[in-house]
Amino acid sequence: MSTLVDNYPLRDAYDELIGGEGFPRPATRPLFDFLAKIDAGALDARRQAVESAIVAMGITFTVYSEAGNIDRAWPFDIIPRIIDRKEWVRIEAGLKQRLTALNLFIHDLYNDQRIIKDRVFPREVLASSVNFREQCRGIVPRFGVWAHVCGTDLVRDKDGTLYVLEDNLRVPSGVSYMLENRRLMKRLFPEIFHSNSILPVDDYPIMLHDTLAALSPRPGDRPVIVVLTPGIFNSAYFEHCYLAHQMGADLVEGSDLVVKDDCVYMKTISGLQRVDVIYRRIDDDFIDPEVFRSDSTLGVSGLMRAWRKGNVGIANAPGSGVADDKIVYVFVPQMIRYYLDEEAIIPSVPSYLCMYDDQCKYVLENLERLVVKPANESGGYGMMIGPQATRSVREQFAALIRANPRNYMAQPVISLSTAPTFIKQNLVPRHLDLRPFILQSEKIYATTGGLTRVAMREGSLIVNSSQGGGSKDTWIVDTEVG
Amino acid sequence: MLSRVAEGLYWMTRYLERADNTARLINSTTQVLLDLPTGAKFGWDILIKTAGLDHLFFKHHAKTDENSVVRFLVQEEENPSAILSCIQYARENARTFRDVLPMEFWERINGLYLYVQRHAKSIGGGRSQRYEVLHQVIERRQSIVGLVMGSMSHDIAYQFIRLGRNLERADMTTRIVDANAAVLLPADEAIAALTQERLWMATLTALSAYQMYRRHVDVHVRGRDVVNFLLKDIHFPRTVGHCLGEIEACLSELPDHAVPMKCVRRTSRRIAEMRTEGLMPMALHTFLDQIQTDLNATHSALSHQYFYLYQQSFMQQGQTAISSPLSA
Numbered sequence: 092m093s094t095l096v097d098n099y100p101l102r103d104a105y106d107e108l109i110g111g112e113g114f115p116r117p118a119t120r121p122l123f124d125f126l127a128k129i130d131a132g133a134l135d136a137r138r139q140a141v142e143s144a145i146v147a148m149g150i151t152f153t154v155y156s157e158a159g160n161i162d163r164a165w166p167f168d169i170i171p172r173i174i175d176r177k178e179w180v181r182i183e184a185g186l187k188q189r190l191t192a193l194n195l196f197i198h199d200l201y202n203d204q205r206i207i208k209d210r211v212f213p214r215e216v217l218a219s220s221v222n223f224r225e226q227c228r229g230i231v232p233r234f235g236v237w238a239h240v241c242g243t244d245l246v247r248d249k250d251g252t253l254y255v256l257e258d259n260l261r262v263p264s265g266v267s268y269m270l271e272n273r274r275l276m277k278r279l280f281p282e283i284f285h286s287n288s289i290l291p292v293d294d295y296p297i298m299l300h301d302t303l304a305a306l307s308p309r310p311g312d313r314p315v316i317v318v319l320t321p322g323i324f325n326s327a328y329f330e331h332c333y334l335a336h337q338m339g340a341d342l343v344e345g346s347d348l349v350v351k352d353d354c355v356y357m358k359t360i361s362g363l364q365r366v367d368v369i370y371r372r373i374d375d376d377f378i379d380p381e382v383f384r385s386d387s388t389l390g391v392s393g394l395m396r397a398w399r400k401g402n403v404g405i406a407n408a409p410g411s412g413v414a415d416d417k418i419v420y421v422f423v424p425q426m427i428r429y430y431l432d433e434e435a436i437i438p439s440v441p442s443y444l445c446m447y448d449d450q451c452k453y454v455l456e457n458l459e460r461l462v463v464k465p466a467n468e469s470g471g472y473g474m475m476i477g478p479q480a481t482r483s484v485r486e487q488f489a490a491l492i493r494a495n496p497r498n499y500m501a502q503p504v505i506s507l508s509t510a511p512t513f514i515k516q517n518l519v520p521r522h523l524d525l526r527p528f529i530l531q532s533e534k535i536y537a538t539t540g541g542l543t544r545v546a547m548r549e550g551s552l553i554v555n556s557s558q559g560g561g562s563k564d565t566w567i568v569d570t571e572v573g
Numbered sequence: 574m575l576s577r578v579a580e581g582l583y584w585m586t587r588y589l590e591r592a593d594n595t596a597r598l599i600n601s602t603t604q605v606l607l608d609l610p611t612g613a614k615f616g617w618d619i620l621i622k623t624a625g626l627d628h629l630f631f632k633h634h635a636k637t638d639e640n641s642v643v644r645f646l647v648q649e650e651e652n653p654s655a656i657l658s659c660i661q662y663a664r665e666n667a668r669t670f671r672d673v674l675p676m677e678f679w680e681r682i683n684g685l686y687l688y689v690q691r692h693a694k695s696i697g698g699g700r701s702q703r704y705e706v707l708h709q710v711i712e713r714r715q716s717i718v719g720l721v722m723g724s725m726s727h728d729i730a731y732q733f734i735r736l737g738r739n740l741e742r743a744d745m746t747t748r749i750v751d752a753n754a755a756v757l758l759p760a761d762e763a764i765a766a767l768t769q770e771r772l773w774m775a776t777l778t779a780l781s782a783y784q785m786y787r788r789h790v791d792v793h794v795r796g797r798d799v800v801n802f803l804l805k806d807i808h809f810p811r812t813v814g815h816c817l818g819e820i821e822a823c824l825s826e827l828p829d830h831a832v833p834m835k836c837v838r839r840t841s842r843r844i845a846e847m848r849t850e851g852l853m854p855m856a857l858h859t860f861l862d863q864i865q866t867d868l869n870a871t872h873s874a875l876s877h878q879y880f881y882l883y884q885q886s887f888m889q890q891g892q893t894a895i896s897s898p899l900s901a
Contacts, residue, residue, distance in 0.1 A: 146687070148680050323668055335672035342672040347575050347883065358576045358882035360729070361828040 166561035185436030227410035239406035247508035260415035267330035296337035306404025314367035350393030445496035540565035576883035586737030592659035605775035623752035743816035
């Protein structure tokens with residue numbers, strides 16, 4: 092009888108489970124053995140159990156286009172994605188290095204702009220950045236750190252090299268799913284956890300709490316931390332609740348807060364209570380109608396005044412998004428060299444900037460080979476994958492690029508590694524990426540692994556949950572113990 | 574505790590309690606129907622009256638037959654107090670403060686909602702099927718109450734949950750007593766006496782109080798004794814007297830409780846001073862009306878004391894809060 096793994100077809104891409112010679116990679120050995128023993132029916136029974144647990148636990152996300160139906164069960168694949176701890180140690184160092192440099196960069200932009208004066212970063216990129224907030228000039232947040240929570244997307248190319256695809260520095264989401272994925276797996280596959288040295292991931296909420304607490308303007312007390320959410324219709328509302336719950340913080344909406352005498356208060360049953368730190372999950376544009384969009388009902392009037400005076404900590408700091416830009420991304424290796432005098436540990440994907448005439452010309456001549464991305468969209472919106480695009484779509488993008496070259500960049504297609512995914516009772520390879528989360532304030536911390544997102548459709552490279560992507564539990568496995 | 578969250582918790586529990594009460598009421602009415610002596614007239618409209626939904630019901634229905642009444646009370650969208658609507662409101666509310674409740678709370682309320690959504694249609698499939706579905710509603714809701722009592726700190730959030738449950742319960746108990754007292758009895762005296770006894774038994778059953786009444790009061794079910802028990806007893810958890818005691822205990826755990834506390838104590842006094850000997854149905858009705866007005870005053874007082882700061886911001890913006898689509 093052939094087993095699930097016997098029938099697993101290998102593709103052109105790097106596979107996370109099976110090595111080049113058709114053998115499991117060292118860290119994936121126990122999983123491989125498990126899959127070789129279990130039959131499709133038994134595995135499918137576990138899948139169904141996981142799915143009903145997801146519905147019952149209400150692990151949901153929201154899709155904007157589905158008015159009326161605000162919940163969608165979180166699509167989850169039960170086959171974990173495995174990374175060897177030896178590799179992870181290096182990646183973790185690379186992630187911390189990167190966020191450290193990015194924070195130095197943001198702080199520099201809002202203060203002395205040395206990097207521009209020293210001609211390492213072009214002034215014209217800054218001039219046309221839509222996420223640069225003039226209102227934040229001259230502010231010195233605690234520890235000089237602006238982006239306290241960062242979600243960095245990593246992808247693996249054909250040869251096995253991991254690249255950074257982008258840094259999400261505004262309001263990155265997904266960490267709650269990372270934590271819930273692990274809880275689901277432990278509930279349904281306890282025997283695998285028993286026999287493997289899989290590193291735990293559940294210290295994240297405590298690290299997040301400590302990262303935020305360090306921003307309190309009133310050190311010594313037990314700081315009052317709140318998670319500021321735009322409300323139940325936001326796609327990440329589940330996560331906002333989840334993190335507030337895990338940290339023992341209050342989950343607030345803009346209407347729960349009020350600014351008086353440049354301090355932030357929340358409206359409680361016994362009157363107003365001072366707030367020390369706000370973990371905001373609302374975009375800059377909406378946090379303070381006094382300073383940014385005046386029509387915003389999600390934010391709090393006067394928040395920026397309170398922050399500027401140092402009376403409240405805000406994570407991520409307003410204006411951090413300036414470094415969350417696909418053009419700025421291209422300059423990160425230079426930043427690491429400039430601020431830290433180090434070489435980047437994790438490489439960036441080679442990129443072409445349409446703002447430069449020669450690179451733009453190359454992009455326009457090679458559209459069918461490249462991925463074209465707008466500078467400031469997230470969630471996979473507004474991008475073009477050249478080899479999969481029709482001629483008319485390519486022409487449309489060519490026109491867009493010519494009209495606004497600063498807004499576009501292009502990269503060669505990274506094939507994205509695959510891992511076995513259980514679909515219709517078969518193991519099939521599906522492309523995936525990895526989003527670890529990095530925290531920085533007084534200290535710096537990275538999650539053990541992160542959220543693996545997987546494109547559930549055959550051949551698809553789009554892993555975003557807003558576009559039909561799923562997720563997997565991510566195991567960092569220590570092959571040197573046990 | 575945020576004002577918004579306090580208000581949400583309070584309303585969430587009221588919705589859940591209301592759904593639970595309605596389920597019990599339908600099931601016990603179905604039972605009593607089987608036991609009524611022939612010749613005794615019994616209308617399903619009593620349920621609509623008890624729930625105080627006459628006006629809304631007759632806007633959409635002409636006849637108070639079993640099917641229309643039950644469907645209206647269980648699943649009709651036009652009825653904000655229907656079991657399905659209540660559970661849906663409760664779930665939507667719970668969603669906004671998953672952070673203050675035990676993790677499993679959401680799993681259970683979500684499970685309850687999914688169950689009712691899936692099975693609400695099948696209540697038209699016959700009485701035994703209906704009984705089973707409603708029984709499940711009661712049981713699942715009980716497990717939520719149990720979870721809250723057993724695995725949540727008895728903190729401020731807990732007090733608002735308890736407040737909502739007891740206010741809604743007291744309100745429902747007065748309504749049930751009131752509706753029964755208003756039933757017109759057959760002219761034949763023997764049948765009238767029997768019918769009345771059956772109806773009071775149904776009342777006790779609807780409040781899961783029959784067994785305790787028999788144990789602590791009497792094996793005979795007499796109107797006056799039942800009224801006394803359901804209003805004044807302080808040990809059975811669904812009597813008005815008990816609920817008022819609970820509300821007082823909750824308030825004493827909350828800050829700045831002077832005004833709402835005064836309201837509850839006034840109601841308790843009124844009940845203590847009430848004499849049921851020789852009480853005529855009309856006088857009882859007036860009295861129960863007064864108790865309901867008192868309960869509403871308590872609701873307004875605590876609402877003003879604890880939810881006002883948050884409600885204020887909505888008044889300024891001309892919006893309504895999601896937490897109070899039902900009237901008190």
